[in-house]
Amino acid sequence: MIKVLLAEDQVMVRQGLKAMIETDEEIEVTGEADNGRQAVVLCEKQLFDVAVLDIRMPEMDGIEAAKVLRSRFPHLKILMLTTFDDNQYIMDALKVGVSGYMLKDGDTESLIRSIKSAIKGGLSLQDQVAAKVVPELLKTEEQESIDPTLTPRERAILKCIGEGLNNREIAERLGLSVGTVKNQTSQILDKLALRDRTQLAIYAIRHRLV
Numbered sequence: 001m002i003k004v005l006l007a008e009d010q011v012m013v014r015q016g017l018k019a020m021i022e023t024d025e026e027i028e029v030t031g032e033a034d035n036g037r038q039a040v041v042l043c044e045k046q047l048f049d050v051a052v053l054d055i056r057m058p059e060m061d062g063i064e065a066a067k068v069l070r071s072r073f074p075h076l077k078i079l080m081l082t083t084f085d086d087n088q089y090i091m092d093a094l095k096v097g098v099s100g101y102m103l104k105d106g107d108t109e110s111l112i113r114s115i116k117s118a119i120k121g122g123l124s125l126q127d128q129v130a131a132k133v134v135p136e137l138l139k140t141e142e143q144e145s146i147d148p149t150l151t152p153r154e155r156a157i158l159k160c161i162g163e164g165l166n167n168r169e170i171a172e173r174l175g176l177s178v179g180t181v182k183n184q185t186s187q188i189l190d191k192l193a194l195r196d197r198t199q200l201a202i203y204a205i206r207h208r209l210v
Contacts, residue, residue, distance in 0.1 A: 001026065001027070001028055002026055002027045002028070002049050002050060002115060002116070002119060003028060003030045003031075003046075003047065003048050003049050003050075004021060004027060004028065004029045004030065004031075004048065004049065004050050004051070004052060004115065005029075005030070005031040005032075005033065005039060005042055005043065005046075005048040005050070005051040005052070006018055006021070006029050006031070006032050006033070006052050007032075007033040007034075007035065007036060007038070007039040007051065007052070007053045007054060007057065007062070007065065008033075008034075008052075008054040008057070008081070009034050009035055009054060009056075009057045009058055010054075013054075013104070014032060017052070017081070017111075018032070020108040020111055020112075021052075021111060021112065021115065023108055023112070024112045026116075027112065027115060027116075030046065030048065031043075031046055031048060034057070034058075035057040035058050035059040035060055035065075036053065036057050036059065036060030036061055036062060036064055036065025036068075037059045037060040037065070038059075039051060039053060039060075039065050039069070040060070040065060040068050040069060040072075043069060043072070043073055043076065044072075048076060049076070049077065049119060050076070050077045050078070050079060050099075050115050050118055050119065051065075051066075051069060051076055051077070051078045051079070052078075052079045052081055052115070053065055053066060053078060053079070053080055053081065054081050054082060055080050055081065055082035055089055055093065056082065062080055062081075062082070062093075063080075063089075063092050063093060063096060066078050066080065066093065066096045066097075066098055067096050070096060070097050077099045077118035077119060078096075078097075078098040078099055078118075079098065079099055079100040079101070079102060079114055079115065079118060079124070080093040080098050080100070080101045080102070081102050081103075081104055082101075082102075082103065082104060083103065083104045083105070094198055094202060097195060097196045097198045097199065098198060099114075099117070099118035099122070099123060099124065099197075099198070100114045100117070100118055100123060100124030100125065101124075101125055101126070102114055102124070102126055103126055106126055110126065117164070117166060120166035120167065120168060121166045121167050121197060122164050122165060122166035122169070123161070123164045123197060123198055123201050124164060125164070145207075146207045146209070147191060147192055149191050150188065150191060150192075153174070153184065154184055154187065154188050154191075155209065156174055157170055157174065157181060157184050157185060157188065158188055158200060158203070158204050158209055159204055159209040159210060160173060160174070161185070161197055161200045161201050161204060162200070162201045162203075162204025162205050162209050162210035163204075163210055164201065167181045167182055167185070185197070185200070188200060
């Protein structure tokens with residue numbers, strides 16, 4: 001069972017999101033919070049697999065909560081949820097290292113798919129969000145050089161990560177074992193001195209691998 005923490009300050013919206021999420025029998029909302037501060041407190045008391053955070057909340061917003069949760073609970077996957085498809089919000093969330101950025105007007109299937117993708121190490125961006133964030137990531141006067149120490153296999157894995165694929169999907173595409181993909185991803189992180197898969201995805205887009 002995937003245990004989800006849902007943080008949203010509007011009660012009716014939160015109830016609607018909970019109902020959407022729990023249409024999948026493999027997922028259960030086991031914690032609810034009105035703001036980011038409450039979300040952090042709950043994570044100190046309970047074990048969650050995924051945190052779905054509204055980006056705009058009182059006391060502590062979703063971005064700040066995500067920063068705290070990423071530092072204290074590195075294995076917790078985080079999805080940002082908002083009605084605001086503002087470029088800066090998107091970039092701020094990605095820099096924190098979240099596993100996805102969803103708009104509140106998305107459908108149930110997309111939300112559930114994003115939760116399951118996050119668990120498997122994938123990165124989810126709705127089409128409207130991707131359409132905004134990719135041009136922002138590509139804003140550079142000239143293409144940056146890719147680290148020359150990366151092997152052809154590592155570049156192929158990095159490309160897949162940039163496309164949002166999880167480890168199993170990468171393994172199937174490249175004909176590798178899931179264990180090999182995990183090990184190679186760790187090596188890529190070390191070589192590029194990056195923190196997580198989200199930063200790898202950003203690197204792949206910025207270097208035109210995607």
